[in-house]
Amino acid sequence: MASVQALKKIWMDGKLVDWDDAKIHVLTHGLHYACAVFEGIRCNETVARSAIFRLEEHIDRFLNSAKIYRMNLGYSKRELVDACIETVRANRVTSCYLRPIAFTSYGAMGLNPLKNKISVAIPLWEWGPYLGEEALSKGVRCMVSSWARIDSRSLPPQAKCSANYANSALAKMEAISAGYDEAIMLNAIGLVAEGPGENIFRVKDGILSTPPASSGILRGITRDTIIQFSRDLKITFYRNDFTREELFTSDELFFSGTAVGVNPIREVDGRQIGDGGYPLAKKLQRLYDGAIHGRLKRYSGWLTKV
Ligand SMILES: Cc1ncc(COP(=O)(O)O)c(C=O)c1O
DSSP states (O other): OOOOOOOSEEEETTEEEEGGGOOOOTTOHHHHHOOEEEOOEEEEOOSSSOEEETHHHHHHHHHHHHHHTTOOOSOOHHHHHHHHHHHHHHHTOSSEEEOOEEEEOSSOOSSOGGGSOEEEEEOEEOOOOTTOHHHHHHOEEEEEOSSOOOOTTTSOTTSOBTTHHHHHHHHHHHHHHTTOSEEEEEOTTSBEEEOSSSEEEEEETTEEEEOOGGGTOOOOHHHHHHHHHHHHTTOOEEEOOOBHHHHHTOSEEEEEETTTEEEEEEEETTEEOTTSOOHHHHHHHHHHHHHHTTOOGGGGGGEEEO
16 A cells, blocks of 8 residues: 655644644654544545535544543534644645544653543545455455454444554454455454444345444444435345354445445455345445535535535
């Protein structure tokens, strides 16, 4: 994956600073103890101006992640929404990936994070589809990870905390080293949870399903978008658990996420999924693409124009 290309400005603790000045100390508390919560949000070109997709829902999740970790960000939802818009404008980009992040700053060391000031930053960069453009049409090859997904007895999966991504990175590295594109993670009781940075959907006999929040997943905003589409398209949909073997016998599987979009899965542990076509995944992918690029009036309420 190519390195991030520098842009112009980053929002840091209430003001825009030059890209190269957005620096932190090596003793930043959050770097050592993973006390950091973040978001991943996309701004896309639309027929009129660029627009950020479901910005308010992302900021709600950001604030909820912070609340779970007893972090007081010191900014209201409105201020954070405005800061995201301001940062996109300042960088004069038409499409980008925004990464609001809040972390315990430089100050005291040791495991008690409550002593340290919380810093909030909003960097952004230009980023293509996470698993690549080709993966969106051809689908990805996955392995079921030997690493179990974190569960809420140890780390709250519904808080988008940096700590969770050490678990994700172990699964991702394992999959890449074994020659696959991506991992699928089971939870502590062996049921399917999600990908390292994506939710997962299954299609079987015309029924769409995805694991419930209680399976130990991040409640994806793209997942919620797909659920909304399934209602609008009158597709039978359930939030239900499925097993590893039900992955293999699916008619279709796909990932959903802000970074990845709607990405079909073509193989799991050497078994081809379905007949190699992805009719429903592709239909939902087209709808998602239409919604994020402002081509579908019905979903224009999800767009914040920049
Ligand atoms: C672990 C995990 N699951 C699911 C998702 C998908 O969430 P969203 O659709 O809100 O991007 C992400 C991405 O943020 C993630 O990191």
